[in-house]
Amino acid sequence: MEKIIIKGAHENNLKHLDIEIPLDAFTCVTGCSGCGKSSLVFDTLYAESQRGFLEGMTGNIYSQKLMNKPKVMSIENLRPALNVSQNYYNVNPRSTIGTITEISYYLRTLFSLVNSDAKNGISENTFSSNNPKTFCSNCNGLGVEMVVSPELLVPDPDKTLRDGAILYFKGSAESKEQKCLEAICDHYGIDIDKKYSNLTKDEINILLYTEEVLRVKISYKDGKRKKQHFVSIQGIIPLLKKQISSADSKTQAAPYSKYVVTTACHVCNGAKLGQKALEYTLGGLNYNEVESLEITSLQAWLKNFKDKRITEDKKVLVEQLKDSIFQKLKALVELNVGYLCLNRSVPSLSGGERQRVRIATQLTCSLKGLIYILDEPCKGLHHKDIVRIIDATRGLIQKGNTVIAIEHNKQYISEADYRIELGPVGGPEGGYLISAGVKQYNQKMMFDFKKPTVLKDFLKFENISFRNISQQNTTFPIGGITCITGVSGSGKSTLATAVAESLNKNTAKKYGELYGGESIKRIIQVNQSPIGKTPRSTVASYLEIFDEIRTLFSKTSVAKKLKLSPSMFSMNVKGGRCECCQGTGIQKIELNYLPSAYITCPECNGQRYNDEILSVTYQGKTIRDVLEITISEIIEIFRDTKKVYSVLNSMIELGLGYLTLGQMSMNLSGGEAQRIKLAKALGVLSGGQSLYILDEPTSGLNETDIEKFQNVLFSLQKKGETILIIEHNLEFVAKVADYIIDFGVHGGNSGGKIVAQGDPRDVFAQKNSSLYKLDK
CATH class of the missing domain: 3.40.50.300 (P-loop containing nucleotide triphosphate hydrolases)
Incomplete structure (x- = not known):
């Protein structure tokens, strides 16, 4: 061989x-x-x-x-070599499963062929959401729009206007926001001490929706300074729309983003295409309706649909197109992503789904x-x-x-x-x-169930309805470790999201009736999404400890003599960094037809800083040493710096001591990214009032790493923390779980059903559980 x-x-x-x-x-x-x-x-x-x-x-x-x-x-x-990894960054919302698998191209061609006749030829571009001539003019073919949410503006309607019922006006008694509110209430005769829930429809309309612009003179305090001038006031929602649309950048729009939600475009209802393009059909369905079918349903439809316009001269080409589409759909179903639909955007996919879609694409590729x-x-x-x-x-x-x-x-x-x-x-x-x-490898799973823990308090979540979950009920223990299990797409992540958002008082999103969560004051969601996508993002910057480290260097005698401030040790600010690579130590090379490449900076040879900065040492180490030496080796020089030491110690406890603080975030695996997020969260003491939600925390870990992680979980539980884990590693589930919530054996629209829950031993013994008899 x-x-x-x-x-x-x-x-x-x-x-x-x-x-x-x-x-x-x-x-x-x-x-x-x-x-x-x-x-x-x-x-x-x-x-x-x-x-x-x-x-x-x-x-x-x-x-x-x-x-x-x-x-x-x-x-x-x-x-x-072809890299089909999970760290495949595609944040383009226009990229869908249909486009990256090329199924959409064949489907558009099929629509074009059937809808064309001798007199009128219909281009396949008619059905493209990237075509300005045919896409929805309101959302520009994205299918979604950003709208101001009244629920986010008013999360607690039982508060009075003066006490900040409308978050936009929340501020001190002398603040500009409060004075604007007073001016509106005075002008329209609204009682400022009235609860929002008691306002009339007309009063709510004035405060939130009126387009009428009111010009008034107000006096207010900005810090310690008193100010007085005229301001233009109108309903908060049209006012926010103006402020967001006039913002020149995401940074300028950021203060208003907390009031905004992404929703289906009200014009095309998420179809992305204009009305004219949607008038064309195939087998009784328009283009959006076909792309909105689950892939398994699309398979069945493709096999059986009939259309009188498929004449004899079109039949051969129609069958060829159908066969090409069918082969690609078959590959997706075989890789268990049949619950998805073609118009699902790539950025919304999980890392595992994204990788399986890419593998499926290669299964129908002719290259060898x-x-x-x-x-x-x-x-x-x-x-x-x-x-x-x-x-x-x-x-x-x-x-x-x-x-x-x-x-x-x-x-x-x-x-x-x-x-x-x-x-x-x-x-x-x-x-x-x-x-x-090629030695023999033991694949048999070994189950060692955790000793039962006495848990008295439970959080109840009833009538849950969100995404593919409909009218489900569940409970899980406060102060316990609960694992959510089930097949891909069955509703595990959906349940976790519903719990988090329903507990979060600031979101005003409720997906069911929740009881018993009063003791939870902090929600920490730790998933495997990337923590940075550029060379400028590093482990140190994400952990938010680099400010303290730079301050330590600036206080050394050499730094004081050279008059170097903390900012001079930053990789993001001119002065101390190498300007050739702007502090990254590498240079990006754009390549045609290939992914971008990175080379070591020829100016600083990867050292990130200039010689003056590198002449400064703290505990015998330069700033570059701190960034390049492993966390396990560098931690001791920060023993007297509580925040830095605590976070680095958490990194080591989670098995990440081999990383360096200067490592680029974009090169981290999903498992490493998740544990770094957890290490950062562990640096904040909460006193047993937190809910930790972890998404497949053992992925990327071998048995030794899992044991370290297990000990961290048990340590959190001893402090009274509540932990909710989405997990597929069933040996790990058996070792740590006090309680299991198991979803059924189907994904997508056929999923969303909780089939078993309770003590782990009982769930493994239930016939309808996806875990039935796996411990035997």
């Missing part, structure tokens, strides 16, 4: 590894967090493949200037001889769905490709043709090859 032969790989913490990876086979790379998996697969193998591809297009000298060669002696038999790199393809999947990912992986190989996957799931790893384990730990002490080969 032909093999990729890697010699002397020493990128990041890799210890000059010599590794062989079989081609046209399925290889899994495993190991603890920070042990070097990504350094080997992404930073070495994939990076060299990308560099080699660019070299073939542009010539050797040019490619060397654009992309740094990975730190490796040599790689033989390397093929073109590629290396597919998968990053935790089982993430976000119930154990019953992992078989589909295994089948898809085999499908890629059968087409003549190679698959290399980073994965921790036992079920998936056991099916690999070849396994590589790195370790033994994360960070500088890791990066060694522990084993490589």
